[in-house]
Amino acid sequence: MDHLPSPAFRLGANNYGKAGVRLVRVERDGAEHVIRDLTVHTELSGDLAATHLTGDNAGVLPTDTQKNTVYALARDRIGPIESFAERLARHFVDRTGSIDTARIAIEERTWSRFGPHSFSRGEGGEARTAEAVYGGEHTRITAGIRDLLLLNTTDSEFQGFAVDEHTTLQPTEDRILATAVDASWRYSHAEGVDFDKAFAAAADALLGAFRDTYSRSLQQTLYAIGERVLSAVPEAAEVRLSLPNKHHYLFDLEPFGLDNPGVVFQAGDRPYGLIEGTIARADE
Structure with missing residues (x-):
């Protein structure tokens, strides 16, 4: 039996996304390789009332698709993580009609080189961070460092x-x-x-x-x-x-x-x- 929403309640602010997308990209230009080690979090919001109230998922871009998009857009380049976060945010908003705001947060861990293609990294340590929030017109960019x-x-x-x-x-x-x-x-x-x-x-x-x-x-x-x-x-x-x-x-x-x-x-x-x-x- 389908659930019917009660008029006594209303849907408040909501969002959904994919958390903890682990992305490693090896940049192979030249004899010395470069490792980019990112953790990406996506968060989308917009016209999503139907999925909450009736289970109609026509406006829902699956979180698995969001994960796949992270890897696909990393194929050609990453660049500064602030720019990569903005590219992802604009992609989701500009291509998905039901989504009006995207928030992308990224953490990047650094590997230490000890050879042309050899690296080491201890557990923990600081991370470079970036966040892009895009609502269709302007992008708010925040950068930082953690731990x-x-x-x-x-x-x-x-x-x-x-x-x-x-x-x-x-x-x-x-x-x-x-x-x-x-x-x-x-x-x-x-x-x-x-x-x-x-x-x-x-x-x-x-x-x-x-x-x-x-x-x-x-x-x-x-x-x-x-x-x-x-x-x-x-x-x-x-x-x-x-x-x-x-x-x-x-x-x-x-x-x-x-x-x-x-x-x-x-x-x-x-x-x-x-x-x-x-x-x-x-x-x-």
Whole structure:
């Protein structure tokens, strides 16, 4: 028996797509090969009420088709992942009548070369990211980096903070500052941007700000990173940052008759502080 939608309810915002499409492309131009290692996520929305309310799938482009499209469009080239994400988004919207908006998110992992066609990659590590959202006219492009592990062994303190009856944390004038940066920057426009060059400039700026900033709080470091990235990438309108505090506690060696002159630490896992923020240009 067919289900009949009740007039007491309505369909809200909805989308569908294919998550975790694993794509490896070997670029064989010349004696030295290049590996591109991507994970692609597609998300489509539009006139999809019929499939939800009556099961009429005439407007549904199967998620398997979306997966196949990722591989097919990668056949000739990938290029910067920002551009590849935009190509995919435009393909789905411009060729599928029921779809009015496509969101494509991509993560790229890097392989290290140790020969003309030999590569290594440890598990984990940072990933370059990109997202394209296309609604038929304009494309919004966001790029970034995820899981970038950074650590300063000094030039960081944390003191002068608020104290109440539940406070046990002691102020420190010298601590290890460690984090796993998730950063994304939104481009004010997509036309004419050299995405590879912009990404390299943003990554260098991020590392430089973390290295050069004497940190009195992770919040201060976050803001310094955002300022440096926006200064280095004029096409970027804003930067969003998420910085978990990877705690390192000075281990007490006194029970063993030993001092600890800031050399032995216990790395904490959970719970951890999470500092997040957005830095935008004043005229945005």
